[in-house]
Amino acid sequence: MKPAPFKYYAPTTVDEALARLAEHGWDAKVLAGGQSLIPMMNFRLAQPAVLVDLNNIEDLFYIEPNRDGGLRIGTMTRQNQVERDPLVVERAPMLHEAMPKIAYPQIRSRGTFGGSIAHADPASELPALAVALNAQMRILNQNGQRWVSANEFFVDLFTTAVEPEELLVEVVLPPMPARTGYAFEEVSRRLGDYAMVGVAATITLDDNNVCQQAKLVYFSVGPGPVEAFQAEAALQGQTLTAEAIQAAAEIAAANDIDPTGDIHASAAYRRHLAKVLAQRVLEKAAERAKR
Secondary structure, three states, X not given: XXXXXXXXXXXXXXXXXXXXXXXXXXXXXXXXXXXXXXXXXXXXOOOOOEEXXXXXXXXXXXXXXXXXXXXXXXXXXXXXXXXXXHHHHHHOHHHHHHHHHOOOXXXXXXXXXXXXXXXXXXXXXHHHHHHHOOOEEEEXXXXXXXXXXXXXXXXXXXXXXXXXXXXXXEEEEOOOOOOEEEEEEEXXXXXOOOOOEEEEEEEEEOOOOEEEEEEEEXXXXXXXXXXXXXXXXXXXXXXXXXXXXXXHHXXXXXXXXXXXXXXXXXXXXXXXXXXXXXHHHHHHHHHHHHO
């Protein structure tokens, strides 16, 4: 099929893009990499009256170090650049580890870091990684800017805190605390397919190898990234023995998520995967934290 008719704008500055969004409001959609939006438009699942293409705005393409040891990533930075950039390897190793699992090289060569996050697909890796890494989102409109934490940014299925006249322009990843380990796992039917279940974890240990803080964030098990708060609480203050990790994984699969079934996997199978993957990532993150 072909998309419904639409007006097309290709601004060269952020101010021009914001002016177009303010002018057209709900009728407008932002075009970033187009790897999700264009197929939806071709099937007429999305029928925006106006497209505002960000690909000519050079100010939105960057990966830069932050003064605190973290990273600043412009919303239009290509996913394959994030995958290969040495700053990402150094300052956000879990992100570097996860990037090759996103779709295929052809998709990552066009798909954008901020575009995937703003699209908020519940089966997408980047929203869950943003929550697990405590990302901060910088959102602009014509009146100024505001910051939204990742755990407040994702509102519902394909829905974020960005208003129609606003634009996500930057994602800031804070530095990981000392003695923090990380791990990322997903299971899909084929390499590059959307995951049936995926999970990202970070573990911070004190000098006695007791868990100070834990993050366990799932994707493909709900309408957006799902943080396993009860499992995290069960790990807090614990020495991370195999038994403690197994108990937390069971809590996460039984109490923290409420997956649905589809043609790819039943709800019961997703719970099974959630338990197995949680145990794997928590073990790996704890071991890395000790090192």
